Amino acid sequence: MLLSCGQPLPLLRHTDVPPRVVENFILTGYRFPNYSLRECLLSAFRPTNETGNFWTHFLPFFIFLYYFVEVFGWEGAPHGDAQFFYPLWNYFIGVFCLLMASSMAHLLNSMSLVVREVCFFVDYGTISSYTVGSSLAYYYYIHPRAGTVETGGRNDSHMDLKPEHAGSLTSSYAILDFSVFFETFYIPSACVVAIICVLSCCNTRQRWRRHRYLIRTFVFLLPFLVSSTPIFYRLLTRSPYLSASSSFAASTSMSSFFYRHCLWLLMSAVFNISKFPERLAPGRFDIWGHSHQWFHCCTFLSILDELHMIKTEVRAILLSPTLLLPPAVLSRLPGPTVASTYGVMFLLQTTIISIIVWFSWHANSIHGPERDQLAKDHPKKPLKCH
Template identity: 30%
Template sequence: MSKHRKCLLVHQAKAENKTGLQTSTMLSWKLPRLLTIQQVPKVFHEDSILCGYRSPCSSATACILSLFQMTNETLNIWTHFIPALYFLWKMLSFLHSGFWDDPFLWPLLVFQLSCCIYPLASTCAHTFSVMSTKARHICFFLDYGAVSLYSLGAAIAYSAYVFPDRWVGGTFHRWYVPCAVMNTIICTALACYSRIPEVTRPRLSKMLRTTAFAYPYLFDSIPLFYRLFLCSGSGCALNAALPRHIWHSLLAFLTAFLFTTHLPERLAPGCFDFVGHSHQLFHVCGVMGTYIQMEVLIQDMNLRREWLMEKANSPSFSNTLGAWGVGMTMSILVIACFSLALYWKPLTQKKKRM
């Protein structure tokens, strides 16, 4: 018996059990039926995931109900929703400690805001992406924009707290945040564009999307990598925060590895459909890296505050909240353009036929 046939029989049995349970408990609703990879359009396919797909025409209610049903997306959703609540609590705690009275803390506020938005956007994308093909694209456009904003938030915090002493106030330091804003716009557009050849040229799509996520991280990390691996002597800001920076960097590379390789499900298709596939592990490693990054930024900020307050210009609104706001506005415009193109394309084809 093929894996696909086994998978279908297992899910039919589960559906029958659930239906019986719902009847016996007099529930007025039932969980959505799950499908196999052959039963959904190719645009909804996930590499080496054979079972547990939700209907590609689900209603918003069905999408929400699926949060309490084991599908191939359930853990993708909860592994970002719970961290989003934690990061929100963390940000609100800092806001109560007097952020607005101290401009030196504004970069940390921007970073924490970014940490709240990207897992929440991912949660919504994975929850509602099965409402339709267009909804799937738009949901992940927003997800990609949020990831790019997270990279911008990290760059703003790195500019304020992570630059090695000898680079503070230099040309690269002055242009670092404006370049990060441009990276946000370009990489949001590149990630959104990567969805266009996803079905016909999946390798190109994956390469473009990986570049859109990896490039901002590598650019943001230039001052950190210099401080960790190349800097020597005085002016390197060698302190107790460096080991945590290394742990965050290792988790970032592990996250990228999981995203690009689709391991372990590629080694055993169908065995990790619900628990343990690469996207779940990618989410877990990503939020763990974000948590460590937040903690080490706070540590670096506290350890270096006196020196930075004396030697560097105090963070301003324009290079913190202002820069992040510009990046967010431009990313929303990029996402709006790609989203509108999904609706203009059929009209253009119709005119050509006439």
């Protein structure tokens, strides 16, 4: 915090702050609780053990934005507010909330013990919102060809396909009929799992604290598996596009982006659970290079590869005009609407906010007295300049 002499208060050791604030193997660089909002914001430009956590999610958002807006400049792309892009905008909302909430949680959590709890409740909520945003993008840009049997009509990628080949193509990507799951249960399942994850992660801040990092890491494995179902299906079946078509060429990199997406997620889980490298040298990586910063970097790289994967599927659809949503005769899947995209996200966010409010009220009842006692024991006094 800035004092009357312009000098910031010295950063503290782990023995000088409440146990609730201490992170495993991080010994120094702690800001004292009860920072003001202004002091928290200014601490972004001061090396503390949270500075790297802030910048490793704040700056990447602008990298994500750069690659995201590229889609709207593609040839043949509809206007940015077209129905076709509703799922993509919901995906953007999910990523934006995730990166901004995470960076702000690390920047503002020194305002008080209660604010610290609320910050990370919001952080967990936005992670779940992001997974549902991803599910909506998968549903509308990958699902339409995930288990759909062609029922007629002409597709530019099928124009030169002979009848005998058409039959084999149709059966090749309809090996198993998961249409009931995709059309009826996929999005509701993603939402239910997201809510379960918020409840579980918030609970780790009030109970199950001994294994909190393990629980928080693995509890998000379930939404990944549910959300990625359309991709798993695509990987286990043949592409619906002709090998000579431009749509096929555009979608060929989808699998490599997905595998890289999974690799980065695995790496982020390893860093989050292992607390490497600070576990090997406690105190050496307090400011820069500790595991949570690497966790943030790997998480963002997984999001970036996911964006590239979604973009390949969007481009493939744009290169096949008759597949532009809503489809005419190629699928029973309805096109995106305000209710099925923004409406889903609104209901999910409302539910998550309700959960956060409940846990925040409970956190205030637990940590409120401790916060007041800290304020009494450590009043803010300006230091004299020498």
